[in-house]
Amino acid sequence: xxxxxxxxxxxKSFGEKEERIHVLHDISLDVNYGEMTLFVGPSGxxxxxxxxxxxxxxxxxxxxxxxxxxxxHKMTSDEKTEFRKNxxxxxxxxxxxxxxxxxxxxxxxxxxxxxxxxxxxxxKAKEMLEIMEIGNKAKELPNKLSGGExxxxxxxxxxxxxxxxxxxxxxxxxxxxxxxxKIVELLKKTTTSPNKAVIIVTHDNRIFEYGDKMVKMEDxxxxxxxxxxx
Amino acid sequence: xxxxxxxxxxxxxxxxxxxxxxLTFSVLLIAQLGSIFCGLMSRFSQQIISTExxxxxxxxxxxxxDAPIPLTNDAxxxxxxxxxxxxxxxxxxxxxxxxxxxxxxxxxNIVGVDSSTxxxxxxxxxxxxxxxxxxxxxxxxxxNNSKRFGNPKIGDIFEINDQRAKVVAIIDMPxxxxxxxxxxxxxxxxxxxxxxxxxxxxxxxxxxxxxLPEEEVLKxxxxxxxxxxxxxxxFIWKTIMWYVKNTGIPINMGMTVxxxxxxxxxxxxxxxxxxxxxxxxxxxxxxxxxxxxxxxxRMILLQSLCVGLIGYGLGVGWVAMVASTVFKKADKLxxxxxxxxxxxxxxxxxxxxxxxxxxxxxxxxxxxxxxxFRG
Numbered sequence: 001x002x003x004x005x006x007x008x009x010x011x012k013s014f015g016e017k018e019e020r021i022h023v024l025h026d027i028s029l030d031v032n033y034g035e036m037t038l039f040v041g042p043s044g045x046x047x048x049x050x051x052x053x054x055x056x057x058x059x060x061x062x063x064x065x066x067x068x069x070x071x072x073h074k075m076t077s078d079e080k081t082e083f084r085k086n087x088x089x090x091x092x093x094x095x096x097x098x099x100x101x102x103x104x105x106x107x108x109x110x111x112x113x114x115x116x117x118x119x120x121x122x123x124k125a126k127e128m129l130e131i132m133e134i135g136n137k138a139k140e141l142p143n144k145l146s147g148g149e150x151x152x153x154x155x156x157x158x159x160x161x162x163x164x165x166x167x168x169x170x171x172x173x174x175x176x177x178x179x180x181x182k183i184v185e186l187l188k189k190t191t192t193s194p195n196k197a198v199i200i201v202t203h204d205n206r207i208f209e210y211g212d213k214m215v216k217m218e219d220x221x222x223x224x225x226x227x228x229x230x
Numbered sequence: 231x232x233x234x235x236x237x238x239x240x241x242x243x244x245x246x247x248x249x250x251x252x253l254t255f256s257v258l259l260i261a262q263l264g265s266i267f268c269g270l271m272s273r274f275s276q277q278i279i280s281t282e283x284x285x286x287x288x289x290x291x292x293x294x295x296d297a298p299i300p301l302t303n304d305a306x307x308x309x310x311x312x313x314x315x316x317x318x319x320x321x322x323x324x325x326x327x328x329x330x331x332x333x334x335x336x337x338x339n340i341v342g343v344d345s346s347t348x349x350x351x352x353x354x355x356x357x358x359x360x361x362x363x364x365x366x367x368x369x370x371x372x373x374n375n376s377k378r379f380g381n382p383k384i385g386d387i388f389e390i391n392d393q394r395a396k397v398v399a400i401i402d403m404p405x406x407x408x409x410x411x412x413x414x415x416x417x418x419x420x421x422x423x424x425x426x427x428x429x430x431x432x433x434x435x436x437x438x439x440x441x442l443p444e445e446e447v448l449k450x451x452x453x454x455x456x457x458x459x460x461x462x463x464x465f466i467w468k469t470i471m472w473y474v475k476n477t478g479i480p481i482n483m484g485m486t487v488x489x490x491x492x493x494x495x496x497x498x499x500x501x502x503x504x505x506x507x508x509x510x511x512x513x514x515x516x517x518x519x520x521x522x523x524x525x526x527x528r529m530i531l532l533q534s535l536c537v538g539l540i541g542y543g544l545g546v547g548w549v550a551m552v553a554s555t556v557f558k559k560a561d562k563l564x565x566x567x568x569x570x571x572x573x574x575x576x577x578x579x580x581x582x583x584x585x586x587x588x589x590x591x592x593x594x595x596x597x598x599x600x601x602x603f604r605g
Contacts, residue, residue, distance in 0.1 A: 057518050058599075098238060113520045
């Protein structure tokens, strides 16, 4: 399998002088295309920092990051923005939907960012919402939706531009078991494509069975990388 | 993305309302206090404005309208003899007492003008016929001070300096700031009303030859007569500046206006900055999704200019409404909104919007998009 993400000796700290906290210690890792990789571990172990670096929204102090064969560690800020725009779909724990835009407009944002015409973007967004079975909520504002529905909107937004890398932070944290599994199943479907990869940070052991690989982290280090066999 | 920016702005009605309310209030403060200031300033020189004469000739040492240094009688002829003077008319301007019907005395400012042309009298006659000023003992009074005369009607009789004075016209002109009510009459009658003194000619009102530049005519008058000829605008400013230099009123009023402007600017900057800060999470999300700093900058500027224009329109509309209701009915209140003030308010508003946007933009450019992963 071809490597989608390659990390070499990643270190990351926050703060200054005495207050400096070393969050990631010499992380090296490969993630393959066609895989759904789960990052697990206790809170504060560096999972979110690591996926932020993979997703080109945070810079490592040292080390090399190759995401989708792009040397992220060498990119300028604008190049990283461009990279995210074209290649990465994010799903946030808090959904981060824009409260003043309709569900459909929220989903269409990645297409607007890519300068898609308004009508085209809205049509594509509607189609994606239909796939997620919430097409009937397209005109609603996000705060009128349940947590599960909002997460499906967030997933629709992440998938609408058909990115090669999807990064999810606790996507099922605020969902009941049934909805959580359904959402992970949707994500799993996207990884069937050989040129895509999904990374999920989670504490939710109900969804472990859907992963292909599990990266266990503790104190900013990778403890183990296991293939998941059901 | 600009449509998204506007939808983000207009989508949150409460934030939008508070933002626009803040901006409207700022414009209101700037435009209203500015209008009161301009109104007050214009009243210092209201007679100059109302008479609508292009050039005023006076003694070189005359410092302001209400303190003329009398000219000798031959001054009028000397001015008329200057090349480029189309006409020159005398104006007497002097204080005296008017005896009211109840026997009380009222200080008045007697203004005597040329009897054949009546140049020097404000053109807006409210009641009566201004041409009747040529009748014996005829005077015209200004409407806005008629209360101080006991609300006289046409035909009412007063005494000025023991001379009979009959009201034949009532003139509509804005009140002077502090000076006594105006009483208009012809120059020859004014000489009877004004207490005897060696010279009574206060000013010479001049119309320059329209074929010559006004500056050239002013220069010729100055050189050939030894007097001081000023354009209407310059005399207005000279009078205003005298008040600025010699009384605390304009400075005090100006400080109030400046305070209003500073307060308005602070409200605007604070309100818009708060608006952006409250949306920081959403803006960080957009940044994480791939919106560049340049696009975010333009989005914020668009939002800022949009609310700025709405706030400006509402603020100016409010001022116009106040001006056309409260101040119009209350003649004694000074309120004047020159278009320059509206331009200044517009520039301040847009400048403040851009400035507060820039503060917000600096903040946004520094945000790490990774903050979206923090709860």
